[in-house]
Amino acid sequence: MRRLMQGNEAVFRGALAAGASYYAGYPISPSTEILNVASGWAAEHPEFGFLQAEDEIASANAVIGASLAGAKAFTATSGPGFSLMQEAVGYAQKVGVPSVFVNVQRVGPATGMPTMPGQGDIMQVRYGSTGDYTPLAFYPNSVAEAFSTTVLAFNAAEESRSPVVLLSDTFVGHLNEVVDPEELAAAATVAPRELAPLGRHEFGSPRFFAGVLMYEHGPNAGEPATADADEYLRQYYAAKHRHLEVANRYALYQHGWNVDAQTLVICYGIVSRVAAPLAPDYALFRPIRIHPMLGDELRAIAERYEHIVAIEANDGQYADMAELTLRREVKRVPLLGGRISMEALRAGLDRVLGGGPAEPPIPLAPTEAVERSPLGIG
Amino acid sequence: MRSSSDVATRIALDGVGGQGVRVIAGVLGNLLARMGKYVTVLFDYDSSVRGSMSDAFVIFDDQPIDNPVVEEADILLKLADKGSLHITGRKVVTDLGLHEPGAEQIPFASLGSEHFGKELFGNMIALGRLLRLAEIDFDDDSIRSALPRRYQDENVAAILFGYELTPERIAELAAAAPPSRFEMNDAATAPLHRRTGINSGESGIAASTAETG
Numbered sequence: 001m002r003r004l005m006q007g008n009e010a011v012f013r014g015a016l017a018a019g020a021s022y023y024a025g026y027p028i029s030p031s032t033e034i035l036n037v038a039s040g041w042a043a044e045h046p047e048f049g050f051l052q053a054e055d056e057i058a059s060a061n062a063v064i065g066a067s068l069a070g071a072k073a074f075t076a077t078s079g080p081g082f083s084l085m086q087e088a089v090g091y092a093q094k095v096g097v098p099s100v101f102v103n104v105q106r107v108g109p110a111t112g113m114p115t116m117p118g119q120g121d122i123m124q125v126r127y128g129s130t131g132d133y134t135p136l137a138f139y140p141n142s143v144a145e146a147f148s149t150t151v152l153a154f155n156a157a158e159e160s161r162s163p164v165v166l167l168s169d170t171f172v173g174h175l176n177e178v179v180d181p182e183e184l185a186a187a188a189t190v191a192p193r194e195l196a197p198l199g200r201h202e203f204g205s206p207r208f209f210a211g212v213l214m215y216e217h218g219p220n221a222g223e224p225a226t227a228d229a230d231e232y233l234r235q236y237y238a239a240k241h242r243h244l245e246v247a248n249r250y251a252l253y254q255h256g257w258n259v260d261a262q263t264l265v266i267c268y269g270i271v272s273r274v275a276a277p278l279a280p281d282y283a284l285f286r287p288i289r290i291h292p293m294l295g296d297e298l299r300a301i302a303e304r305y306e307h308i309v310a311i312e313a314n315d316g317q318y319a320d321m322a323e324l325t326l327r328r329e330v331k332r333v334p335l336l337g338g339r340i341s342m343e344a345l346r347a348g349l350d351r352v353l354g355g356g357p358a359e360p361p362i363p364l365a366p367t368e369a370v371e372r373s374p375l376g377i378g
Numbered sequence: 379m380r381s382s383s384d385v386a387t388r389i390a391l392d393g394v395g396g397q398g399v400r401v402i403a404g405v406l407g408n409l410l411a412r413m414g415k416y417v418t419v420l421f422d423y424d425s426s427v428r429g430s431m432s433d434a435f436v437i438f439d440d441q442p443i444d445n446p447v448v449e450e451a452d453i454l455l456k457l458a459d460k461g462s463l464h465i466t467g468r469k470v471v472t473d474l475g476l477h478e479p480g481a482e483q484i485p486f487a488s489l490g491s492e493h494f495g496k497e498l499f500g501n502m503i504a505l506g507r508l509l510r511l512a513e514i515d516f517d518d519d520s521i522r523s524a525l526p527r528r529y530q531d532e533n534v535a536a537i538l539f540g541y542e543l544t545p546e547r548i549a550e551l552a553a554a555a556p557p558s559r560f561e562m563n564d565a566a567t568a569p570l571h572r573r574t575g576i577n578s579g580e581s582g583i584a585a586s587t588a589e590t591g
Contacts, residue, residue: 004411176419276444
């Protein structure tokens with residue numbers, strides 16, 4: 001039945017459709033509704049595992065534990081919580097733990113502007129943990145897509161055996177739109193869990209869970225390989241190639257609006273919705289798979305445009321990736337401080353296409369006190 | 379070319395936490411969804427639960443909606459002065475006492491208190507006025523199915539009261555009422571010990587049951 005549904009709830013419903021049976025989390029704006037819905041669901045469905053942990057570190061590790069035990073498991077947080085989860089994310093990368101980490105972004109760093117929409121974690125997803133790894137990340141821009149992309153994230157996690165990140169933002173998470181959840185669930189194709197739970201492998205299983213480099217095969221299987229570069233290379237490239245192969249199955253993007261325009265606008269998440277009034281005069285490239293970068297796809301599209309402008313609620317994080325990929329200038333319109341509006345967007349476009357800087361005019365400091373709630377930050 | 383009947387209607391609500399902005403938007407969105415419309419409802423708010431900026435954007439149309447953020451509203455309902463400075467409205471309705479040149483002013487809080495026993499019912503009166511201005515036809519069943527279960531009869535009555543207000547009646551009310559702000563503003567921002575007994579617990583129509591997600 002069609003009904004009004006919030007983006008955060010759609011993530012949870014999508015996870016259920018994908019076969020998720022465990023959620024652990026710690027509340028943080030603007031992701032908390034996912035925890036709330038999971039809690040309510042678990043109360044009515046005892047077979048669904050739920051933990052409100054003491055913090056994000058515990059949440060992430062509980063998710064990893066549940067996945068190793070055989071469950072499709074996920075957590076949801078926002079930027080500061082995702083920072084705390086980074087050690088666990090790296091561990092899950094190393095050990096090969098299928099899992100989904102949802103990051104509903106707000107304005108950072110730190111507590112920053114907790115209820116305001118931001119997109120400042122694009123690079124945290126790519127490089128947030130230690131060492132080299134090849135993360136997969138997706139970013140929907142509507143409630144229906146939040147549902148379907150969550151299903152994809154779970155599938156990609158199973159297929160790549162890695163922690164996959166579902167990015168969102170305050171406005172996508174808190175956006176309510178009319179969807180038919182039954183129809184969305186019926187359309188979902190679900191990748192099964194094929195890995196046996198930890199501890200139930202046949203003898204000689206290559207799954208080790210210490211996070212330390214171990215020999216996986218051969219006469220030394222199960223022994224530390226902590227000084228063997230060859231073993232590192234074998235395992236590192238095996239994981240990288242597996243992740244890239246799975247990523248290729250999900251090369252999701254939108255190329256639209258006025259494709260014959262002179263300027264290609266790159267934007268994603270809620271910014272791509274707010275930018276819709278640009279449709280008559282600009283072409284759109286909206287990456288849905290944020291990581292790995294859609295290099296071939298963007299190169300093929302970008303070559304026909306005179307200008308490329310990345311409009312993001314950060315200071316040019318995707319623009320940096322696009323510029324490296326394309327080896328040409330990508331102009332930047334940063335929408336910072338939670339102000340994701342056509343007014344700011346048009347002003348930025350006019351500025352950079354007129355040869356001006358990416359930085360907006362810096363507002364003067366107020367000369368009078370701004371009225372604030374006596375309750376302070378809640 | 380789209381006919382006038384299927385052009386999106388963009389509504390912005392501007393208030394502070396505790397006034398029921400989320401409730402009004404949530405009920406409106408649920409009602410429109412049940413009527414088969416495409417709807418977006420988006421909330422934009424500061425981090426204090428009560429007393430700081432709380433805005434909501436409701437858009438409805440007969441076809442999918444692209445941009446869910448409202449910067450130029452067809453109808454702007456303003457219940458406080460702390461909201462976004464970037465929203466303009468072709469038709470502006472404010473609580474009595476807010477300084478908004480050219481706006482239609484309605485003493486929501488005193489009407490809620492006078493006719494329904496609680497100031498907070500003012501937000502349902504405001505919803506009724508919004509439904510009238512947005513030309514949304516509704517029946518008893520559809521509005522009840524969109525409302526929280528608590529205080530449903532009172533809420534429906536308050537909505538109908540707001541829906542049936544005429545411009546002449548609004549002008550009379552504005553002239554007769556004391557020029558005071560929606561009292562919820564003060565109550566919502568007051569320390570907890572002063573707030574209890576005014577608008578706590580039982581009096582809250584929908585503020586506490588209002589989550590739309």
